[in-house]
Amino acid sequence: xxxxxxxxxxxxxxxxxxxxxxxxxxxxxxxxxxxxxxxxxxxxxxxxxxxxxxxxxxxxxxxxxxxxxxxxxxxxxxxxxxxxxxxxxxxxxxxxxxxxxxxxxxxxxxxxxxxxxxxxxxxxxxxxxxxxxxxxxxxxxxxxxxxxxxxxxxxxxxxxxxxxxxxxxxxxxxxxxxxxxxxxxxxxxxxxxxxxxxxxxxxxxxxxxxxxxxxxxxxxxxxxxxxxxxxxxxxxxxxxxxxxxxxxxxxxxxxxxxxxxxxxxxxxxxxxxxxxxxxxxxxxxxxxxxxxxxxxxxxxxxxxxxxxxxxxxxxxxxxxxxxxxxxxxxxxxxxxxxxxxxxxxxxxxxxxxxxxxxxxxxxxxxxxxxxxxxxxxxxxxxxxxxxxxxxxxxxxxxxxxxxxxxxxxxxxxxxxxxxxxxxxxxxxxxxxxxxxxxxxxxxxxxxxxxxxxxxxxxxxxxxxxxxxxxxxxxxxxxxxxxxxxxxxxxxxxxxxxxxxxxxxxxxxxxxxxxxxxxxxxxxxxxxxxxxxxxxxxxxxxxxxxxxxxxxxxxxxxxxxxxxxxxxxxxxxxxxxxxxxxxxxxxxxxxxxxxxxxxxxxxxxxxxxxxxxxxxxxxxxxxxxxxxxxxxxxxxxxxxxxxxxxxxxxxxxxxxxxxxxxxxxxxxxxxxxxxxxxxxxxxxxxxxxxxxxxxxxxxxxxxxxxxxxxxxxxxxxxxxxxxxxxxxxxxxxxxxxxxxxxxxxxxxxxxxx
Numbered sequence: 001x002x003x004x005x006x007x008x009x010x011x012x013x014x015x016x017x018x019x020x021x022x023x024x025x026x027x028x029x030x031x032x033x034x035x036x037x038x039x040x041x042x043x044x045x046x047x048x049x050x051x052x053x054x055x056x057x058x059x060x061x062x063x064x065x066x067x068x069x070x071x072x073x074x075x076x077x078x079x080x081x082x083x084x085x086x087x088x089x090x091x092x093x094x095x096x097x098x099x100x101x102x103x104x105x106x107x108x109x110x111x112x113x114x115x116x117x118x119x120x121x122x123x124x125x126x127x128x129x130x131x132x133x134x135x136x137x138x139x140x141x142x143x144x145x146x147x148x149x150x151x152x153x154x155x156x157x158x159x160x161x162x163x164x165x166x167x168x169x170x171x172x173x174x175x176x177x178x179x180x181x182x183x184x185x186x187x188x189x190x191x192x193x194x195x196x197x198x199x200x201x202x203x204x205x206x207x208x209x210x211x212x213x214x215x216x217x218x219x220x221x222x223x224x225x226x227x228x229x230x231x232x233x234x235x236x237x238x239x240x241x242x243x244x245x246x247x248x249x250x251x252x253x254x255x256x257x258x259x260x261x262x263x264x265x266x267x268x269x270x271x272x273x274x275x276x277x278x279x280x281x282x283x284x285x286x287x288x289x290x291x292x293x294x295x296x297x298x299x300x301x302x303x304x305x306x307x308x309x310x311x312x313x314x315x316x317x318x319x320x321x322x323x324x325x326x327x328x329x330x331x332x333x334x335x336x337x338x339x340x341x342x343x344x345x346x347x348x349x350x351x352x353x354x355x356x357x358x359x360x361x362x363x364x365x366x367x368x369x370x371x372x373x374x375x376x377x378x379x380x381x382x383x384x385x386x387x388x389x390x391x392x393x394x395x396x397x398x399x400x401x402x403x404x405x406x407x408x409x410x411x412x413x414x415x416x417x418x419x420x421x422x423x424x425x426x427x428x429x430x431x432x433x434x435x436x437x438x439x440x441x442x443x444x445x446x447x448x449x450x451x452x453x454x455x456x457x458x459x460x461x462x463x464x465x466x467x468x469x470x471x472x473x474x475x476x477x478x479x480x481x482x483x484x485x486x487x488x489x490x491x492x493x494x495x496x497x498x499x500x501x502x503x504x505x506x507x508x509x510x511x512x513x514x515x516x517x518x519x520x521x522x523x524x525x526x527x528x529x530x531x532x533x534x535x536x537x538x539x540x541x542x543x544x545x546x547x548x549x550x551x552x553x554x555x556x557x558x559x560x561x562x563x564x565x566x567x568x569x570x571x572x573x574x575x576x577x578x579x580x581x582x583x584x585x586x587x588x589x590x591x592x593x594x595x596x597x598x599x600x601x602x603x604x605x606x607x608x609x610x611x612x613x614x615x616x617x618x619x620x621x622x623x624x625x626x627x628x629x630x631x632x633x634x635x636x637x638x639x640x641x642x643x644x645x646x647x648x649x650x651x652x653x654x655x656x657x658x659x660x661x662x663x664x665x666x667x668x669x670x671x672x673x674x675x676x677x678x679x680x681x682x683x684x685x686x687x688x689x690x691x692x693x694x695x696x697x698x699x700x701x702x703x704x705x706x707x708x709x710x711x712x713x714x715x716x717x718x719x720x721x722x723x724x725x726x727x728x729x730x731x732x733x734x735x736x737x738x739x740x741x742x743x744x745x746x747x748x749x750x751x752x
Contacts, residue, residue, distance in 0.1 A: 015063055019050065022069045030076045030086055038083035041109065045087040048108070052098040060168035067161060068092060074157035078197065080359050085150050088116045092158060096121045112148075119151035120158070152188065159185045160197055163204040172665045175633055175647055178208040179656030193325035193360025202260035209647060210263070217259045217266075220273050228280060229254070235336055235344060236282060242303045248296065249287035255347075256280045270747070281345040285354050293350045294319055297330045300348050308334035311343065319353075321415045324425050326360060328353040414465045426463065429488040433459040436471045437492040444492060445499055446473035460486040478503075508545050511552030518561045537638035538564050590616075590636055590664060606665035607634045609644060617641030618666075620676070624649035627676035629729025634666040635659070668728075675725045677707060678732050679751035682720040684744045686713050691720065693742050698724065704735060721751060 023046055027039065034042075049068050056064035072089035075081040087109060094100050095117055102121075106114035159181055166174055182205040189198035207214045232254035243250045257279055266273065284304075288296045297319055304310075314333035322328045329349040335341045349357065416424050416435060424438055432452065436459075437444030450457055451470040463469065479499040487493055515535070516527045524531065532544050539556055541547035550556045607618055609632070618634065624646040626632050631647040635655050644666050645652055656663060682694065691711055698704045708723035726732045736748050 019063060019065055019069075022066065022073075026069055026073050026076070026086070029073060030083070033076060033082045035083070042083060042086050042090070044108065045090040048100070049090045049094055052094045052100055056097065058165070058168065060165065064093075067165075070161045071154070071157045074160055075154060078160075078359070079153055079157060079194065081150060081153060084113060084116070085154055087113055088120070088150065089154050089157060091117055092120045092154060116148055116151050116154065119148070120155060149192075152192065153194075156185060156189050156192075156194065156197060160201060163201060166204065166208060170665075172633060172663060174208040175652075176656050176660035176663055178205040179653045180660060181205050181657075182209070183653050183657035189360075191325055193323075193327055193356065194358075195327075195360070196358045199258040199260070203258050206260045206263055209652075213263055214259060217262050217273065221256065221259070221262075221279070224279070228256075231336075232280065232282065234338070238307045239282075239284065239304060242307075243284070243300070246299070246303070248300070251283075251285045253283055253285075254280050255283050270749075281347055283347045283349070283354075285349060285351055287351050290352065293352070297348045297350070301330055301332060304332065304334060304346055304348070308336060308344070310334045314343075314345075319349075321423075323413055326356045329357060414463060414467075416463050416465065416467045416469055419468060419470050427488055430463055431459065431486055431488060432457055432461045432463065432469060432471070433483060434487050434489045434492045435463060435469050436473075437487070437495050438489065439471065441495050443471055443473060444495055445479050446475060446477045447471050448474045448477050459483070504545075504549055507552030508548045509552070511548035511550065514551050514558060515548065515561065518558050522562060522565050524565070533638060534568065535561075535564060537640075538567070590642070606667045607642065607644070608667055608669045610669040618644055621645045621649065621651075623651050625677050625679060627678050627726055627728060627732065628668045629732075630668075632666045632668070634664040636662040636664065675727060678724050678726045680722045680724065680736070680739075681749050681751045682718075682722065682739065682745060682747075684718055684746040686716050686718040687744050690718065690742070690744045694720065694722075694739060694745070697738050697742060698722070698735065 027042065030042070031039075046069075050065050053064040053068070058064055058067060068090045071092065072086045075085045075089045079085075091105060091109075091113070095102050095105065102114055102118055105117055162177065163181055166177060169177070181201055186198050186201040186205065189201060203214075236252045236254070240250075240252055243252070262273070262279060265271075284300055286293075286296050286300065311333045314331070316329075316331040318327055318329050318331070329347050331345060331347050333343050333345050336344050413425050414428055414430065416426060418424065418439070424435065426434055426438060432450035433444060433447055436447040436450065447459060449459060449472045450461065451472070452461060452463065452467050454468075479496045481496075481500055483496050484493060487496065512527070519525075519527060519531070532547070535541075536544055536547045539547060539550070539560070541550060551558065607616060609618075609628075618641055620626050621635075621643040626644055626646045626649075632644050633647060633652075633656070634642045634644055636642055642664070645655065649655075684690065695706065695709070698706055705725040706722060707725060709720070711718060711720040713719075724735070726735065732750075739745055739748055
């Protein structure tokens with residue numbers, strides 16, 4: 001996007017030299033990939049981009065052209081794309097941010113380049129309440145996926161460079177862009193096999209959404225680096241010796257786990273950093289001919305397990321059955337020798353497999369003549385995306401569509417078989433009904449049950465790798481809405497929705513008529529778009545059709561319309577006393593009014609929590625209970641004013657990524673003393689009088705009011721949940737520190 005900033009005393013000649021230097025570096029990196037007139041076309045693209053962006057600068061103050069050059073370099077150097085992608089990367093913001101039209105691009109560079117640029121150009125215009133510009137843009141980008149996967153790959157390179165340079169952006173933009181990246185782009189990189197990019201995106205997201213946690217893990221990794229490297233050297237020494245004896249060309253290295261993956265383990269397992277042993281994996285990379293790959297990898301596996309005892313439950317063979325994103329590798333977890341044994345993951349693969357693992361499908365094209373299995377698996381996933389896009393009617397929100405597609409990005413896979421032995425790849429968690437829809441839409445629609453390994457199972461039965469499935473059908477069977485609760489694949493969901501759509505049409509029409517009639521009785525003559533959106537938000541419906549359907553099916557009583565009307569009128573009376581008179585659904589109006597309230601000062605466009613309570617309609621979100629001192633943001637809801645959420649709120653990633661255009665800055669002010677509800681979860685070893693000691697510290701020593709208390713004890717371990725009234729995060733930290741001193745208390749964490 002165009003972010004113009006005022007920069008003084010710029011050495012334009014020095015900048016011109018730097019731009020040329022970066023461009024020449026790009027050409028040198030790309031040279032092995034270029035043919036015929038490629039270099040001339042790339043130069044033409046560079047000159048056009050440089051001219052179009054010449055008056056533009058990034059938030060950092062640098063010339064904007066640095067960004068397209070950097071994106072093009074990522075495309076060629078880190079993904080392995082060629083000349084067309086380099087041209088598109090150089091031009092990717094030209095149509096969106098400058099006066100140049102797409103037709104001009106097509107006239108100079110041809111239809112292929114123009115189509116990719118169009119896929120990379122964001123949709124402009126006004127969006128209805130409840131819709132998401134981010135989701136609409138993502139849908140547009142996915143529509144080009146089936147035509148040219150380079151659109152997605154260039155977009156990932158664009159997003160990676162934006163994340164690498166996010167430090168110059170304001171805090172609210174950092175949160176919005178990081179959440180959107182974590183929600184959509186990191187899973188997409190994972191699905192396309194771009195492991196290195198996926199890991200870096202996740203780490204950068206964590207750096208901006210949870211900066212303290214990121215810094216803490218990075219610091220601890222740095223502190224333990226020497227001992228970790230010493231351990232790895234001792235571990236790989238006998239492996240290297242045997243590899244040399246076997247005569248394999250090889251590389252053996254210790255690869256540290258990403259900061260985000262360590263953070264995820266800390267959160268998931270509730271364990272301190274010091275108790276996480278798999279901070280790294282040992283990777284053995286063999287340089288062998290393609291026809292010897294499989295036997296060589298298994299020979300090395302045998303050699304590794306001669307030295308170290310393997311965990312049989314942790315053997316993963318992705319050489320015989322590659323993942324659908326192209327990933328091939330043999331993983332085993334073994335116990336190290338020495339005074340203190342620890343589990344170590346060993347990954348065994350070839351040079352070809354390693355390149356595909358890091359660069360995904362871009363690298364896979366290089367080797368595609370060798371094995372079509374992973375191409376077929378990827379095509380299967382791609383066809384599911386196409387079907388989801390084709391079958392989604394215009395009334396389905398982009399948010400719902402993106403959620404459906406996103407659910408297929410991050411899952412592990414299972415390998416199951418038809419009775420005739422045909423291999424079917426499904427996402428982990430897939431059911432017998434998912435399998436039926438994968439075979440054929442009609443088989444899924446008429447399925448009444450299945451036999452898994454010759455045993456009769458219900459439609460909701462979850463499958464596992466190695467299962468042999470036979471579907472049973474009946475002509476009387478019809479798809480049910482209940483099926484959506486347990487199917488896992490995008491294809492099954494899309495097909496079920498398609499089948500029940502026709503059956504639901506009558507209920508939608510009936511529901512709309514019922515609402516219109518009841519509104520007329522209550523004095524509201526017309527069901528306008530604004531009223532429909534208010535009703536949709538009030539009853540938490542996904543879209544207008546969902547709203548009408550639920551009334552048509554009598555899931556919502558018509559008497560609730562009267563309650564909505566009275567609540568709406570009460571809200572309007574409350575709004576009349578506020579400074580902000582315009583609808584709170586318009587974020588720009590909110591920011592404009594905040595600037596009027598605060599004047600021309602720093603952070604004038606932010607809600608000052610504690611000061612603006614009487615003038616701005618905002619409340620603290622109940623999903624995360626923010627307290628003074630928490631990192632927070634404001635979210636403009638459709639008809640409930642502004643909600644203040646913690647940046648670590650369970651819903652934050654979804655809100656920031658789906659509706660980043662409705663996010664505003666929020667800051668705590670020390671002007672007003674406030675009390676907040678904070679929830680703590682206390683765990684420890686049970687003993688007589690423990691809870692008495694805990695409540696004494698809270699109530700008597702620290703004079704903190706306890707609002708609610710529940711405790712459970714199981715097999716000598718207790719867990720207490722306490723709701724307390726505190727002033728701010730510093731007050732809460734003092735309380736937690738005091739509680740940690742109580743004998744028997746092992747762990748305290750903040751609850752939601």
